[in-house]
Amino acid sequence: MNRSFNLFAGIIGSFALSCYALVLLPKQQLGGLQPQTVEDEGKITEIYPINNVAVEKGRAVYASEGCFYCHTQQVRDEQNGTDLERGWGVRRTVARDYIFDTTPFLGSNRVGPDLANVGSTKWRNEPVDENSKYKPAKRDAAWQLLHLYAPRTVIKSSNMPPYRYLFENKKISGQRSVDALALTGSDAPEPGYEVVPKPAAKALVAYLLSLDKSHPLKEVKGSAPEVAAK
Amino acid sequence: MTAAALAPTPTAASAPEAPSAAQVQAAERAAIDASASGPVLFFFSNAILWLLLATVLGFITSIQLHHPGFLANFSIVSLLPFTEGSLLADLRLTYGRALPAYTNALGYGWATLSGMGVAIWLLARLCRVRIKVPGVLITGAIFWQVGLTVGILQILGGKTTGVEGLEIPGSAAVLMLFGYLLVGLWGALIFGYRRQAPAYISVWYLLAALFWFPWTFGLAHLAVALPVQGVVQSLIAAWAAQNFLNVFITAIGLAAAYYLIPKVIGRPIHSYHLASTGFGAFILFSGLTGAVRLSGGPLPAWLITLSIAATILLLVQLATVSTNLLLTMRGQHHMVYHSPTVRFTIFGVISFTIASVVGLLSSLRSVDRLLHFTFFQSAQTHLLLYAFFSMVMFGAIYYILPRLLGCEWLSSSLISWHFLASAYGGGVLVVGLALSGIAGGAALANPESIFSQVIEDSSRYYVASTLAWGMIGIGHVIFALHFLLMLFRIGQPGGEPTLFAPIGEEKH
DSSP, X not given: OHHHHHXXXXXXXXXXXXXXXXXXXXXXXXXXOOOEEEEETTEEEEEESOOOGGGHHHHHHHHHTTGGGTOOOOOOOGGGOSHHHHTSOSSOOOGGGGTTOSSOXXXXXXXXXXXXXXXXXXXXXXXXXXXXXXXXXXXXXXXXHHHHHOHHHHSTTOOOOOOGGGEEEEEOOSSOOTTOOOOOGGGSOOTTEEEEEOHHHHHHHHHHHHOOOOSOOTTSTTSOHHHHHO | OOHHHHSOOOOOOSOOSSOOHHHHHXXXXXXXHHHHHHHHHHHHHHHHHHHHHHHHHHHHHHHHHHSTTTTTTOBGGGGSXXXXXXXXXXXXXXXXXXXXXXXXXXXXIIIHHHHHHHXXXXXHHHHTOOOOOTHHXXXXXXXXXXXXXXXXXXXXXXXXXXXXXXXXXXXXXHHHXXXXXXXXXXXXXXHHTOSSOSOOHHHHHXXXXXXHHHHHHHHHHHHHHTTOOTHHHHHHHHHHHHIIIIIIIHHHHHHHHHHHHHHHHTSOOSOHHHHHHHHHHHHHXXXXXXXXXXXXXXXXXHHHHHHHHHXXXXXXXXXXHHHHHHHHTTTXXXXXXXXXXXXXXXXXXXXXXXXXXXXXXXXXXXXXXXXXXXXXXXXXXXXXXXXXXXXXXXXXXHHHHHHHHTEEOSOHHHHHHHHHHHHHHHHHHHHHHHHHHHHHHHHHHOTTSOHHHHHHHHHTTHHHHHHXXXXXXXXXXXXXXXXXHHHTTOSEETOOOOOSSOTTOOOO
């Protein structure tokens, strides 16, 4: 009797402890985080992060295609890795960056680069050398679409899977569509046809281009909020 | 109470003349086995089907890493007409869908069902209780699997929750939870009606597993459904994944090892005190380790520190479990050559030891920084889930099935081939993933090496994983066929236990 009591007390008590320390306490500590605000003549406005519902559709595509099994969306500081040096962000990410995410895609594996700031113009995944002739291509919507359709046409050694099913092979009727992919070589469709993104691909790219967590925050040292407020 | 009194009685050798205590006990055991055989066989055979599915999916995802175009645009619907708008619409095997389908099939299909089968049988045996209304257990397993099947189809159809480790959407998860509760409740009832007090070490671990799982699973899915927003969501997912692997799965694996090794060797567990200290450390610390999965991430530092500390303190459990089980084997190492069950189980216990040491080292900040976002994590998961847990489950099934069917395994060479394929395949898989993680991590840590270099360095070992999956696949097919033969009672009826080599004929 006594032994079984101890056993049950141990099992239930340890679970309660685990749940308290790793779920309830952090929820209490982080659950109330609010966006950063600026006060301008007594008027308080929330400046970061913004709840960008316009890209929800693309966010859903990112989830259903499981991009997050290969890509993280979290930038670590200098002590914990080379993320900043690689150009994946200008500061580390913190809990406040994710308050509006119902499912933050923090990720756990970097088969591909971190995408926390991939929509920022400052994001890069290649070293930019002032003197070299080589300049990384601009990551605009057209580039992203092409990369999704056939990653190896833009990054030779890529082992990211192609997402052709997010595109349509269409017969050209009259004018070429504005968003038809500029494909060459073996990827090009047969003459008279063009490859155009389906709505899911466009939404996904809009989501990717919205990803930017470089806004300075007061809890991150060195990201100077005063400068940003301007 | 001495250690000897608590240990399960060794299998009676040739029984003496009079209806002795041993004969009465043997008759009781036979009655318990008969009452358990329906549900336990149901659990095992379904588990093996999931194992085969997981093997195929694991093989596919490993090929995709070196041939990214492989099945990248393949749609299962194109094979099935009239699926528009149904659950079967737009099923795809792109890496980002095949991978979670694989982990769910392996974790919730194979591991959970085989683990539950072993748990129910062990509880019935150790509590000396016959199972009443076995239909409840079977119903539970059916609900669980209907939920899991729907969930995996939803994942392949792109309707995942998007939370790593908790991909199965709420409605399917509810079915699973309901099914689980039926099984868990029956497990608790077996303990409630126990005729053997005090409880053996394995029973402690089993009760812990039975209790922890539904709470973790239920709370974590609740958090997804609410939804809890922000990084707390990720933390809960990490907590749930860690509890599943490091508490639920580990506890069942250790319960089986604590039963099987003394039982087959015919000698009580080395030390009861070591075992109870180990269990105490396990139950207290392992549930606090979850945040190591988010080390370096956007969370308060105290959380990570707490989990690292808990990981280090788990050393107490590791030391006690490993020394206890290995000391029980002392002087009986030759049993590894004779008994399939011991060979599989000892392989598992050694893997558990390695997994714990590696887990501890890699949780340290200086190491974690290098390996965190690489396949090293996956190597650790497979070390625990495959090289430890699955191997122990194979050993347990090799032990339990003849007792349920009254028929011994047909061929020791088939068992031996299965062992070789799973041991080498599992080993190559884990080492390949670990090397890929180390190489990729080193390249990532060097800001001079551009990302193409990272890809090149980590890709070098992907082919090894595919090769490993090939070996593992062969092992699983052999195992499944052998199991099927047993179900049809094609074996050695009433024969001697199938051993690798007759006892007494030393190999060393």
